[in-house]
Structure formats: structure tokens, C-alpha cells
Amino acid sequence: MTILGLHHITLGCSNAQQTVDFYTQVLGLRFVKKTVNFDDPGSYHLYFGDEIGTPGSAITFFEWPNAPQGRPGMGGTHHFALRVKDYDNLLKWKRRLTDLNIEVEGPLDRNYFCSIYFNDPDGTIIEIATDGPGWTIDEDADKLGSEYREPPAGMVVNNRDEERIAALTWPDPVPEIDAEMALLNGMHHITAIGADIQRSHHFYGELLGMQLVKRTSNFDDPTSAHWYWGVDGGKPGTIMTYFERDPAKTRPVQMGVGQTHHFAFAVENEAIQLEWREKLLQAGLRVSPVMDRIYFKSIYTNDPDGHIVELATLGPGFPYDEEIAALGTNLRLPPWLEGHREKIESILHPISVPKWRAPS
Secondary structure: OOOOEEEEEEEEEOOHHHHHHHHHHHOOOEEEEEEEEOOEEEEEEEEEEOOOOOOOOEEEEEEOOOOOEOEOOEOOEEEEEEEEOOHHHHHHHHHHHHHOOOOOEEEEEOOOOEEEEEEOOOOOEEEEEEOOOOHHHOOOHHHOOOOEOOOOHHHHHHHOOHHHHHHOOOOOOOOOOOOOOOOOOOEEEEEEEEOOHHHHHHHHHHHOOOEEEEEEEEOOEEEEEEEEEEOOOOOOOOEEEEEEOOOOOOOEOEOOEOOEEEEEEEEOOHHHHHHHHHHHHHOOOOOOOOEEOOOOEEEEEEOOOOOEEEEEEOOOOHHHOOOHHHOOOOEOOOHHHHHHHHHHHHHOOOOOOOOOOOOO
16 A cells, blocks of 8 residues: 555646646647536636646646635645756756746756746746756665755855856757657656644655655755655655745745645555545544546545645546547536536636647
8 A cells, every 4th residue: 555656736727728828838748638627617627747647747727717826835835846857958948938938947956856947827836857866866775864964065055156047058949849858757746835844754754655765954945844755765756845834934825826726646546545545534634535536536635734635546547538639629527517518618718729749
């Protein structure tokens, strides 16, 4: 009974078409499902990912046109990160984004990977992170997370050299996303904010059984602990990280557009999911019944800071009700909402979805 890695992250957006345009045309993800929030069927639920929306690649959005602007804070996420293979491709992404007039911070050296940061149209902080060099740069594989690792002083100083960092970019324009730089390997990690790093470890490390792979500090705020948990030695796509912040000095999360509603970890199947549900109940946590999300089954709980945490099955997957070539082209509704299709379609604003073309 193990957590397999990240499954998806779900955020709020203000405008479905704007979100489709950004995540498909700017970032090159595939739009894999157009459906509705099953708990609020008058609003869209949009799914993006790799060619089939493999768990770990799925970035999803509820459309909340009248919601306030969200903001990071206690009990919320700070950002999510997408994967890129290496530093050269990270620089290509910086050049592509800046040429599109998107402000980019970085590249910054995070010791275990290098990153750039930018915002989507609703203000969501997105990081693109390289796969390496990895966690063993300062610890042996069999000792990961066993001791506090001080951020290297030289790296911290270099990350503050704004003029040098601003000059780091790819020399040529990058109008097209090729297969080398495509973000289709999915998420690298999700980073959230909590009040007590030991309490977070009790939930993620001890209760969920994820491996603590690094104890360090926030490289931009060395007074704040930053711990990482993952699976299989903390491979990209499995990683959950937390900044520890003083609750007396940190505002609570403002839920709204640009902020995460929940994030999900992958479990193998429904039988394993039921075992997890019983374990969480035995730990005294609130746990939802199993919810049929058509493309996976879900249970929901909360971590100690109030984040909504979902455990979702690997399947049946997004091709369940559409051919792979047609994913995302039509509004799909669960059987219990099909009788209301005409009313639902009259509420939703039509959106235009570009034809998928895999990077080459």
C-alpha cells in the first residue's frame, strides 16, 4: 500500500478560453478533457497533460469567473513545477516566454535542480525545473533526508546577482516547442506552505509513507525550513515540498483564481484506495466517501494545515469516453448529468480548442 507519486493539481481560473490558450499555445500541453465540475456542473473542469493525461502530468482547472484573486498563504500552495530535461532546455523556455512578453525570474540554482519562475494569466506561480543533478549531490542515496543540509553559500550569493541572472538566456528565438524541451513529462513537484514542518512530516512521511529526501532551508529565506518528500528516492514527478512559515506572521491562503483548490497523489487501484481510506480514518482524519470522477476514483482528506489532499486511482484514464485522437474535443458529462446536458451547455461559454500536434 504505497503512494505512487503525484496524480494531478487542480486550480481556479477566471476564464476558460484564456486558460486553454495559455496552457496549450504557450506551454504546449495537450487539452485532454472538457467536462464540468461534477459537484458544481454549471462550471467547467478543464484538464491538461501529456498526450493522454497520464497521472502526474495532469494540470486541471475549475472555471470561477466571479471568484476573487487567490493568493498563497498558510494552508495553501505556493507553486507547482513542471519538468524539463536539462539546463539548455530551461534556457530555451526562458527565451520563449520572455519573447512572448511573460516576465521570468531565473534561472536560479536550487542545488538539486535549476529553475525558472513565471505566472499564468491568473497569477498562478509556475516553476520549470530540471530533472537533475538530484538529491545525491550532497548526501548518499541511503542517507537522504537524514540530516539538515545547509544551502551552499556561494549558490545563495549567485542567486542574488540579478544582472548576471537576467543575462542568462538562449541565444536564438524559440517560436516552436520541440520534443527535447516539451513539458509533457508532467510535474516535477508541488510546494505548499505549512506552520510546523515536523507536523507535516508526520502526515506525509509517517502516515502517507513518503520518503523524506531532503531537509534544508528555503534558499530565498534561510529562516524558513524547506523539506522534500518523494517516492523511489525522490524522483521528479513524485515530490511534495513544504515551506515552514510562522503562522503569526503569515496570512492564511486566499482561495480564488490562481490558487490551488487541491492536489492529488496516485494510488494503484480501488482496492488499495479503500485500504488508504481505512488507514486515514483510523488516524482520526476526516475522509470523504469514494467519489466517482469517471476517469479515476477519489477520496479526499486534509493535511494538518488544511490543504485538501486527494488520493486518486491510476485509471481508467481520460481515453475512457473518447478516442485518444479526439481527447478534449467535445464536452463530456458523467452519466448522471447527461439528462441535464442542454441546460449545462446553455450556461457554459463555448471555448475553442486547438488541434493537438505532438512536438517533434
